[in-house]
Amino acid sequence: MSARRSTSAHDAIVVGAGHNGLVAACYLARAGLDVLVLERNPYIGGAAVSRSLYEGFTYSNCSYVCSLLRPQIIRTLELPKFGLQIIPYEGGCTMMRDGGHLALYDNHDALRREIARHSRRDAEAYERYSRDMIRQCQFIKPLLLREPPDPTSFRPRDLAELAYLGRRFHGLGERRMYDTLRFWTMSAADMLDEYFESEIVKAHLAGSSIIGTALGPRSPGTAYVLLHHYMGDIDDTVGAWGFARGGMGAITQALAASLRASGGAIESEAPVEQILVRNGRTRGVALQDGREILAPVVLSNLDVRRTFLKAMDPGDLPPEFLDGVRRFKIRGSSGKLNIALDGMPTFPAIPAGSPCIRGDLHVTDTIEMMERAYDDWKNGRWSRAPYIDMLIPSQIDPTMAPQGKHYMSVFVQYCPYELAEGPWTDERRKAFGDTVIETIARQSPDFKRLILHAEVRTPWDIENEVGLTEGNIFQGELTLDQLLFNRPLPGWAQYRTPVRGVYLCGSSAHPGGGVMGAPGANAARAVLRDLGRKRAA
Amino acid sequence: MIETASSGTAAPHYRQPLLGTPFHARSRALAQVDQYVAWSGYSTVDVYTTVEQEYFAIRNAATVYDITPMTKYRIAGRDAVAYLDRLVTRDVARLRTGRLGYCLWCNDDGELVDDGTLFRLGESEFRLCAAMRQIDWLEASAIGFDVSIEEVTERIAALSLQGPVSCAILKAAGLGEVATLPPFAIGRYDLDGIELTISRSGFTGDLGYEIWMDPSAAEAVWDRLFDVGRSRGLRAIGSRALDLARIEAGYLSPWIDFVPAEHAIRVGRARSPLELGLERFVDFDKGHFTGRRALLEERRRGPRSCLVGLDVEGNKPARAALLYADARCRREIGAVTSAVWSPTCKRNIAIARVDAPFSALGTSLWAEIYLNRELVWERRITRARVVERTFFAPERRRATPPADF
Ligand SMILES: Cc1cc2nc3c(=O)[nH]c(=O)nc-3n(C[C@H](O)[C@H](O)[C@H](O)COP(=O)(O)OP(=O)(O)OC[C@H]3O[C@@H](n4cnc5c(N)ncnc54)[C@H](O)[C@@H]3O)c2cc1C
Numbered sequence: 001m002s003a004r005r006s007t008s009a010h011d012a013i014v015v016g017a018g019h020n021g022l023v024a025a026c027y028l029a030r031a032g033l034d035v036l037v038l039e040r041n042p043y044i045g046g047a048a049v050s051r052s053l054y055e056g057f058t059y060s061n062c063s064y065v066c067s068l069l070r071p072q073i074i075r076t077l078e079l080p081k082f083g084l085q086i087i088p089y090e091g092g093c094t095m096m097r098d099g100g101h102l103a104l105y106d107n108h109d110a111l112r113r114e115i116a117r118h119s120r121r122d123a124e125a126y127e128r129y130s131r132d133m134i135r136q137c138q139f140i141k142p143l144l145l146r147e148p149p150d151p152t153s154f155r156p157r158d159l160a161e162l163a164y165l166g167r168r169f170h171g172l173g174e175r176r177m178y179d180t181l182r183f184w185t186m187s188a189a190d191m192l193d194e195y196f197e198s199e200i201v202k203a204h205l206a207g208s209s210i211i212g213t214a215l216g217p218r219s220p221g222t223a224y225v226l227l228h229h230y231m232g233d234i235d236d237t238v239g240a241w242g243f244a245r246g247g248m249g250a251i252t253q254a255l256a257a258s259l260r261a262s263g264g265a266i267e268s269e270a271p272v273e274q275i276l277v278r279n280g281r282t283r284g285v286a287l288q289d290g291r292e293i294l295a296p297v298v299l300s301n302l303d304v305r306r307t308f309l310k311a312m313d314p315g316d317l318p319p320e321f322l323d324g325v326r327r328f329k330i331r332g333s334s335g336k337l338n339i340a341l342d343g344m345p346t347f348p349a350i351p352a353g354s355p356c357i358r359g360d361l362h363v364t365d366t367i368e369m370m371e372r373a374y375d376d377w378k379n380g381r382w383s384r385a386p387y388i389d390m391l392i393p394s395q396i397d398p399t400m401a402p403q404g405k406h407y408m409s410v411f412v413q414y415c416p417y418e419l420a421e422g423p424w425t426d427e428r429r430k431a432f433g434d435t436v437i438e439t440i441a442r443q444s445p446d447f448k449r450l451i452l453h454a455e456v457r458t459p460w461d462i463e464n465e466v467g468l469t470e471g472n473i474f475q476g477e478l479t480l481d482q483l484l485f486n487r488p489l490p491g492w493a494q495y496r497t498p499v500r501g502v503y504l505c506g507s508s509a510h511p512g513g514g515v516m517g518a519p520g521a522n523a524a525r526a527v528l529r530d531l532g533r534k535r536a537a
Numbered sequence: 538m539i540e541t542a543s544s545g546t547a548a549p550h551y552r553q554p555l556l557g558t559p560f561h562a563r564s565r566a567l568a569q570v571d572q573y574v575a576w577s578g579y580s581t582v583d584v585y586t587t588v589e590q591e592y593f594a595i596r597n598a599a600t601v602y603d604i605t606p607m608t609k610y611r612i613a614g615r616d617a618v619a620y621l622d623r624l625v626t627r628d629v630a631r632l633r634t635g636r637l638g639y640c641l642w643c644n645d646d647g648e649l650v651d652d653g654t655l656f657r658l659g660e661s662e663f664r665l666c667a668a669m670r671q672i673d674w675l676e677a678s679a680i681g682f683d684v685s686i687e688e689v690t691e692r693i694a695a696l697s698l699q700g701p702v703s704c705a706i707l708k709a710a711g712l713g714e715v716a717t718l719p720p721f722a723i724g725r726y727d728l729d730g731i732e733l734t735i736s737r738s739g740f741t742g743d744l745g746y747e748i749w750m751d752p753s754a755a756e757a758v759w760d761r762l763f764d765v766g767r768s769r770g771l772r773a774i775g776s777r778a779l780d781l782a783r784i785e786a787g788y789l790s791p792w793i794d795f796v797p798a799e800h801a802i803r804v805g806r807a808r809s810p811l812e813l814g815l816e817r818f819v820d821f822d823k824g825h826f827t828g829r830r831a832l833l834e835e836r837r838r839g840p841r842s843c844l845v846g847l848d849v850e851g852n853k854p855a856r857a858a859l860l861y862a863d864a865r866c867r868r869e870i871g872a873v874t875s876a877v878w879s880p881t882c883k884r885n886i887a888i889a890r891v892d893a894p895f896s897a898l899g900t901s902l903w904a905e906i907y908l909n910r911e912l913v914w915e916r917r918i919t920r921a922r923v924v925e926r927t928f929f930a931p932e933r934r935r936a937t938p939p940a941d942f
Contacts, residue, residue, distance in 0.1 A: 107551075138802065171804060175646075356551070
């Protein structure tokens with residue numbers, strides 16, 4: 001490790017070309033900085049990536065649907081001009097073990113009549129539920145693209161931001177202030193019980209409370225996770241989800257094109273070994289290949305654990321801080337299957353002609369089943385009856401599979417990072433994949449016969465491929481102790497770190513995970529403020 | 538073919554979200570301009586021929602309007618009176634059997650959840666007709682009461698027969714006893730073996746009746762009315778013509794003149810009966826009801842805003858106009874919720890929400906009206922005066938027995 005070659009200096013280096021790293025780089029480049037993005041993999045995108053692993057098919061290997069990506073970012077960075085198209089999909093469906101189903105439809109009356117098949121009252125309660133979700137979203141949304149205030153500081157900026165937060169909170173009115181506090185702390189199951197009587201309705205809605213989360217639907221804090229999945233929008237339709245045309249990699253490809261257009265550069269296959277520090281301030285980074293690249297500002301797109309425990313020298317960091325980093329909750333709980341299909345599988349539980357088949361499909365019909373699936377995770381094994389979030393994007397997006405064939409994306413909850421029975425092996429990965437395939441086959445008799453190729457990803461694989469510690473999809477769990485001014489650590493929520501010039505710009509920072517871009521945009525703003533520059537546009 | 542609630546065949550809801558009412562085949566045959574509108578899950582006619590002709594039939598002859606989509610609940614049981622008395626703001630115990638009353642219900646904060654009509658069909662049997670679906674609210678309010686609540690919307694077909702000739706038509710149809718029915722009374726009748734419930738009620742502010750029947754009798758009743766009514770100027774009307782009439786009568790429409798409290802997303806958007814000028818339907822002396830405490834407090838402090846009637850100068854309806862205290866539009870004090878040129882009153886009328894200090898009768902305000910003149914927009918700052926919200930209330934609506942025209 002002696003003779004290191006120092007290459008030309010940049011204004012800022014972004015470590016990692018995940019979507020947040022790219023968003024941050026775009027904003028910095030637009031403000032006139034000379035930015036270089038360094039990516040470990042031969043491809044960019046992190047968990048927002050499209051890859052072709054089987055002839056003619058494109059997979060959204062990790063993330064697969066889009067809603068959270070902030071509209072301001074899409075607009076300012078001109079992503080549509082660089083090829084990004086987001087197409088909403090309609091509805092979704094939970095297939096029941098007894099052959100029944102519950103679907104969600106966009107049309108208000110179709111939806112009401114559908115829910116009323118299970119409970120007339122729930123059909124109306126759904127409106128109350130949507131109203132309350134939208135109310136809570138309206139409170140949170142403006143906070144997404146703001147730096148959370150430090151409640152213990154007396155700096156004018158923090159006081160002003162705290163006052164803003166306080167005003168918004170008070171603006172909710174007394175009753176809703178209580179609701180908000182409850183929303184942020186209660187379990188999804190308890191929350192849904194306040195609205196619905198029908199088990200299938202609750203089970204369908206509870207799905208997004210456990211996605212990517214090492215908690216069960218009955219664990220306190222999961223109501224917020226549900227909300228986290230609701231606060232996005234497409235073309236101003238709150239809670240709508242859609243496909244990025246060409247897969248989620250289309251988002252990061254558009255970001256990369258936008259970045260290049262404003263003069264930024266990306267180097268892939270350039271894993272960073274260490275962020276260099278001298279006298280409490282960064283000088284740049286050292287790459288695994290021995291090169292040193294200098295810059296006074298380094299933004300890390302890696303999660304907080306990886307940034308400080310792997311890419312920095314512990315000696316450069318305060319011990320108390322390191323201790324907090326070590327205890328940051330970032331447990332892996334999700335797997336993913338990407339499947340190339342020779343044709344469209346049939347699902348007898350879904351009525352012919354129902355558009356819900358183009359939405360998200362599920363097979364878990366009770367909250368109890370989800371909770372039992374979580375029990376398996378706690379015991380160090382993958383769920384024997386996992387919760388799956390399954391979509392067939394090729395029904396809508398013609399670019400994902402050859403004509404007549406289909407691409408299926410299957411997100412799997414729960415799958416542990418470490419198995420009780422021993423390390424992940426090829427056989428165990430295959431057994432995990434088979435469990436998921438059998439789960440789907442129970443609702444689709446011809447499914448197995450149609451499989452041409454399947455990519456099976458465990459949390460362990462996700463960590464190794466994307467660099468998400470333990471495979472946690474959000475770069476750290478979304479519970480109140482790790483949200484807002486507590487994210488990633490209390491006192492360190494403003495993208496800055498104990499080392500001057502080093503910033504966090506990934507999902508470990510406020511407002512958290514998902515393909516949202518907000519942490520990247522906020523981090524760039526913090527950098528520019530520290531440099532005394534104004535943000536572009 | 539649109540599926541009707543009773544036919545149970547045809548397309549599933551995900552292909553055809555809207556149902557047809559039991560009158561669908563009949564209304565379809567008369568709907569010349571193919572303008573339909575979704576109403577509570579039903580496909581209903583918005584315009585049959587022309588809004589003007591339909592409207593004048595309401596005020597000049599008689600009209601049939603399909604009100605089947607109105608949400609209907611059967612509320613019965615030992616505690617029905619006590620339950621309803623806690624639910625709505627009027628004194629239900631004093632509503633006699635065989636009568637109906639306009640009523641309001643509020644949430645705990647005294648904000649209006651919805652309004653509707655309550656029919657007392659028996660000692661402890663009621664029917665509540667509401668604009669919005671309510672089962673969630675009604676059941677949540679029923680905890681601790683021995684009462685059964687059932688939605689019966691699909692089980693009852695209903696027509697509103699309105700206009701000065703409406704009683705004459707019923708008489709000609711063989712329902713002569715209807716003439717003795719005073720306003721807000723309910724009677725049961727037999728039309729050649731068809732059981733009908735007829736109430737003297739409606740949404741036009743004019744003489745009129747509502748006819749309630751089993752869906753299987755719907756077409757026969759429609760046919761009978763038209764057989765005897767056609768020569769008397771009877772017409773089927775759509776929602777647009779009715780809207781004109783209801784504004785003249787000063788009646789409120791949910792989502793247009795107020796946001797139902799349980800649907801309001803933003804803080805401060807819901808309205809109380811006091812703000813809506815409906816205080817006379819709130820009985821503070823009857824004992825506790827949901828929202829009473831908040832309403833008492835509001836009455837003490839005075840409401841923040843009021844829904845008033847406006848007489849607007851000129852003849853251009855002040856649709857969605859912002860209202861100002863001054864002609865230079867510096868102080869915004871409210872907004873118009875409904876506005877039309879009233880063809881009967883020959884006045885340019887509006888319903889508007891104004892800040893409380895500007896709600897006294899006779900107050901002069903300014904409305905900002907935009908006119909599209911062949912794609913060129915003109916802005917008119919027009920004077921408006923606060924007036925009684927009931928713009929049209931002919932004596933004939935009360936006369937018992939009613940005159941023949
Ligand atoms: C299986 C799965 C499914 C998901 N589904 C969805 C979904 O449908 N919708 C949604 O909104 N969100 C979804 N998510 C979450 C979302 O994808 C992530 O939260 C988000 O993409 C994280 O973005 P990021 O930019 O913060 O970090 P990452 O995407 O993790 O980016 C980090 C980047 O840093 C690189 N890197 C790591 N180490 C180094 C190093 N030493 N040197 C240089 N580069 C390095 C990585 O290769 C990677 O490119 C999913 C995540 C997963 C894993």
